[in-house]
Amino acid sequence: MSESAETPALPKVRIATTSLAGCFGCHMSFLDIDERILDLMKIAEFDRSPITDIKHCSPCDIALIEGGVCNAENAHVLREMRANAKILVAIGACAINGGLPAMRNRLDVGDILNEVYRDLDGVQSHVPNDPELPLLFDKVYPVNEVVRVDYFIPGCPPSADAIWKYLNDLILGRMPRLDHSLLHYD
Amino acid sequence: MSDTSEVVLQALERRRAEPTQLLQILREVQEELDWISPETTHSVAAGLGIPATQVESVVQFYSFLYEQPRGRYRILVSDNITDRMLGSLTLFEHMLKRLKLRRAEASADGAVSVDLTSCTGMCDQGPALLVNNRPVTRLTARRVDEICDLVRGDVPLAEWPADYFRVEDNIRRADALLGSRYEPGSGLRAAIALGRQGMLDEMKRSNLRGRGGAGFATAVKWESCRNAPGAERYIVCNADEGEPGTFKDRVLLTSFAERIFEGMAIAGFTVGAANGLLYLRGEYRYLLEPLEAKLESMRRDRRLGASICGAQGFDFDIEIHLGAGAYICGEESALIESLEGKPGKPRIRPPFPVTAGYLGKPTVVNNVETLVEATVVALQGGRIFAGHGTRHSAGTKILSVSGDCARPGIYEYPFGVRVEQVLKDCGAADVVAVQISGPSGICLTPDEFRRHIAFEDVPTAGAFMIFGKERDLFEVARNFTYFFAHESCGFCTPCRVGTTLMRDALDKIADGRGSRYEINELMRLAELLRRTSHCGLGQTAGNPVRDTWLKFRPAYERRLIRGDFDPAVDLDAALTRAREIAGRDDAGAHIGAEQ
Numbered sequence: 001m002s003e004s005a006e007t008p009a010l011p012k013v014r015i016a017t018t019s020l021a022g023c024f025g026c027h028m029s030f031l032d033i034d035e036r037i038l039d040l041m042k043i044a045e046f047d048r049s050p051i052t053d054i055k056h057c058s059p060c061d062i063a064l065i066e067g068g069v070c071n072a073e074n075a076h077v078l079r080e081m082r083a084n085a086k087i088l089v090a091i092g093a094c095a096i097n098g099g100l101p102a103m104r105n106r107l108d109v110g111d112i113l114n115e116v117y118r119d120l121d122g123v124q125s126h127v128p129n130d131p132e133l134p135l136l137f138d139k140v141y142p143v144n145e146v147v148r149v150d151y152f153i154p155g156c157p158p159s160a161d162a163i164w165k166y167l168n169d170l171i172l173g174r175m176p177r178l179d180h181s182l183l184h185y186d
Numbered sequence: 187m188s189d190t191s192e193v194v195l196q197a198l199e200r201r202r203a204e205p206t207q208l209l210q211i212l213r214e215v216q217e218e219l220d221w222i223s224p225e226t227t228h229s230v231a232a233g234l235g236i237p238a239t240q241v242e243s244v245v246q247f248y249s250f251l252y253e254q255p256r257g258r259y260r261i262l263v264s265d266n267i268t269d270r271m272l273g274s275l276t277l278f279e280h281m282l283k284r285l286k287l288r289r290a291e292a293s294a295d296g297a298v299s300v301d302l303t304s305c306t307g308m309c310d311q312g313p314a315l316l317v318n319n320r321p322v323t324r325l326t327a328r329r330v331d332e333i334c335d336l337v338r339g340d341v342p343l344a345e346w347p348a349d350y351f352r353v354e355d356n357i358r359r360a361d362a363l364l365g366s367r368y369e370p371g372s373g374l375r376a377a378i379a380l381g382r383q384g385m386l387d388e389m390k391r392s393n394l395r396g397r398g399g400a401g402f403a404t405a406v407k408w409e410s411c412r413n414a415p416g417a418e419r420y421i422v423c424n425a426d427e428g429e430p431g432t433f434k435d436r437v438l439l440t441s442f443a444e445r446i447f448e449g450m451a452i453a454g455f456t457v458g459a460a461n462g463l464l465y466l467r468g469e470y471r472y473l474l475e476p477l478e479a480k481l482e483s484m485r486r487d488r489r490l491g492a493s494i495c496g497a498q499g500f501d502f503d504i505e506i507h508l509g510a511g512a513y514i515c516g517e518e519s520a521l522i523e524s525l526e527g528k529p530g531k532p533r534i535r536p537p538f539p540v541t542a543g544y545l546g547k548p549t550v551v552n553n554v555e556t557l558v559e560a561t562v563v564a565l566q567g568g569r570i571f572a573g574h575g576t577r578h579s580a581g582t583k584i585l586s587v588s589g590d591c592a593r594p595g596i597y598e599y600p601f602g603v604r605v606e607q608v609l610k611d612c613g614a615a616d617v618v619a620v621q622i623s624g625p626s627g628i629c630l631t632p633d634e635f636r637r638h639i640a641f642e643d644v645p646t647a648g649a650f651m652i653f654g655k656e657r658d659l660f661e662v663a664r665n666f667t668y669f670f671a672h673e674s675c676g677f678c679t680p681c682r683v684g685t686t687l688m689r690d691a692l693d694k695i696a697d698g699r700g701s702r703y704e705i706n707e708l709m710r711l712a713e714l715l716r717r718t719s720h721c722g723l724g725q726t727a728g729n730p731v732r733d734t735w736l737k738f739r740p741a742y743e744r745r746l747i748r749g750d751f752d753p754a755v756d757l758d759a760a761l762t763r764a765r766e767i768a769g770r771d772d773a774g775a776h777i778g779a780e781q
């Protein structure tokens with residue numbers, strides 16, 4: 001094999017992931033791709049992700065977002081990921097619709113905080129005001145109301161097979177498509 | 187104050203305590219008691235031997251049935267784009283202010299509520315409103331003030347000036363149907379002379395196609411119903427006329443009712459049905475008594491009932507059912523569900539109504555105009571009928587013309603007429619667009635005005651809304667999208683969710699926060715709705731946005747932001763409440779517009 005005929009190796013695809021207001025179920029489902037993660041690592045590498053413990057996102061190809069946006073920190077993380085990623089994917093019901101955490105959207109966030117902190121007789125009499133703590137938004141917002149989203153993977157959580165298929169499609173430049181069997185939950 | 191149980195008992199008795207009459211019972215009870223209280227719900231459920239939840243599902247489905255008190259005067263301002271073009275929203279706001287009300291909330295004294303409603307079919311004499319389902323037309327600021335005074339003075343509707351309730355026919359151009367003199371009973375006698383098979387043969391020769399929108403061959407429908415197994419058959423006249431901008435059936439129901447009923451009887455004669463049902467939209471409640479009176483007089487001269495016109499075995503009678511504010515009930519299978527007293531959700535087809543319709547029996551559903559045309563076919567014969575119009579669209583079509591023109595109203599033309607001809611006849615100048623067949627139809631621009639009204643070119647159920655050069659087609663599309671989001675029956679997810687997502691995206695654009703991203707989403711949703719919705723409502727709900735984006739793109743573009751995305755939420759404002767409660771105002775308690 002002559003050196004000149006060799007096609008230059010494509011740079012590895014850089015993937016960032018995060019869990020905002022989610023339960024980490026989508027990440028667990030991602031890890032359920034099991035040994036296929038070794039195949040993935042041949043063509044991809046991780047940026048910011050619970051897997052690497054990198055805290056800030058740098059320029060990358062794909063960002064996977066689990067969970068909706070419930071507090072100021074979620075919004076900062078999400079904006080940073082959007083600014084750095086070429087493709088941003090909302091994964092799971094929480095990221096797409098707000099999901100379970102959005103059950104609180106019917107209630108006033110002030111009432112919720114009072115109920116949880118202030119109204120506990122004798123235990124604690126004020127809502128925490130430490131600047132270290134991210135403040136809650138009035139509602140839990142789906143990701144696409146805060147940043148532009150390129151793709152959505154439905155499910156709670158999407159199955160490992162669905163995530164695997166979707167990622168492969170994205171990496172190989174195909175329009176991602178989930179067949180009925182990958183969208184069927186009962 | 188009438189006693190609830192007494193009123194319910196009477197309604198149950200009138201309606202033979204049949205669960206299929208549930209919607210009619212609720213409607214009648216509400217006319218007396220002003221709303222459907224939990225007490226009413228329970229006595230109706232008990233009286234019919236059905237669960238209370240079944241009653242609730244019906245009350246919740248229909249816009250004109252109220253689970254909360256909405257006052258003794260329930261005012262609904264018609265919110266079609268043609269009403270808006272005549273200033274309806276200003277009048278609506280004015281009325282709320284004068285009566286010190288918030289939208290859809292009853293006043294503290296329980297006297298009155300004011301809300302918006304979908305097109306009431308008065309587009310040629312708007313702006314219009316309904317008060318307790320009676321239409322008031324040609325609203326002006328003065329008339330609105332007078333109405334507020336009457337309401338405040340607690341004056342009964344019967345004592346309001348009759349002029350308020352005047353509804354004009356406005357027939358501007360008559361042709362074979364509207365222009366012909368009709369001898370009562372002549373259509374029936376002609377059909378009897380032809381015989382059942384002979385009448386069907388004439389229908390085949392006529393090439394008459396349904397006037398309700400889809401243009402299905404009427405003779406084929408009738409023949410399938412006749413040939414379907416079963417002892418009992420039904421003829422249903424679809425007088426739901428819910429497509430915004432359409433009001434020609436209203437005129438037929440007002441001034442040509444006997445011909446509609448004779449058309450139904452002819453259909454019954456031809457297919458072997460003895461029962462007719464006319465489904466009248468709730469907005470046309472004011473026509474019920476005149477129509478019932480017509481039925482009575484027809485029964486008296488043997489044009490309805492047993493042995494019609496003396497023909498042995500020709501038995502046919504008609505019952506009128508009222509709708510209660512649901513556009514989807516114009517879809518024939520939803521209409522049948524509604525006739526059976528249920529929420530009007532489209533059925534899964536097949537089976538089609540011709541084999542399994544009302545109560546599972548073979549049923550013909552035809553539009554009002556189609557049935558009147560059947561009398562023309564009976565009288566003229568199929569061949570002459572087929573000689574008018576175009577190759578694939580026989581006969582004439584009645585158009586409901588409204589919007590920016592000098593002479594809005596009813597225009598009947600042979601099929602094949604050019605759009606520009608209609609515009610000329612109704613005195614429209616400087617037209618930028620015509621919306622044909624309502625929001626679910628098509629938006630045409632001047633380069634297309636030479637196209638023909640016909641099934642093979644521009645098909646229509648009748649609506650013809652004209653937009654002059656001052657009009658903003660983005661707002662037109664937004665109004666239509668609101669209509670679909672409001673009228674989606676909720677049965678299937680693409681339409682239930684998709685129409686609302688489209689509405690919200692348009693609101694975001696209207697708000698000056700939309701970008702290309704929203705446009706892409708709108709186009710994707712329009713396509714998804716078209717491909718995956720269960721019925722015609724969802725399948726066409728994306729049309730207005732798709733058409734106007736293609737033809738009036740700058741109307742969208744000038745509203746879009748320069749960047750490629752703007753959040754739907756003001757994030758900093760969304761932290762206000764938590765800041766208050768935590769007593770914080772540090773840098774971390776705020777969030778800037780962009781990173």
Ligand SMILES: Cc1cc2nc3c(=O)[nH]c(=O)nc-3n(C[C@H](O)[C@H](O)[C@H](O)COP(=O)(O)O)c2cc1C
Nearest residue numbers: 396397398424426427428516517518552553556722
């Ligand atoms: C959402 C929707 C609304 C409709 N509304 C009406 C209506 O108001 N009047 C009508 O005659 N047909 C309406 N149709 C069409 C009916 O389903 C049906 O095709 C028609 O009544 C058949 O009568 P025809 O063959 O005489 O046209 C509607 C269809 C859909 C999908």
Ligand code: SF4
Nearest residue numbers: 022023025092093094
């Ligand atoms: S979508 Fe389901 S699995 Fe994923 S974060 Fe939300 S709750 Fe957890």
Ligand code: SF4
Nearest residue numbers: 675677678681721724
């Ligand atoms: S398309 Fe819309 S109106 Fe039709 S069945 Fe589905 S939800 Fe109902």
Ligand code: FES
Nearest residue numbers: 678679680682683
């Ligand atoms: S359960 Fe079917 S759409 Fe939510």
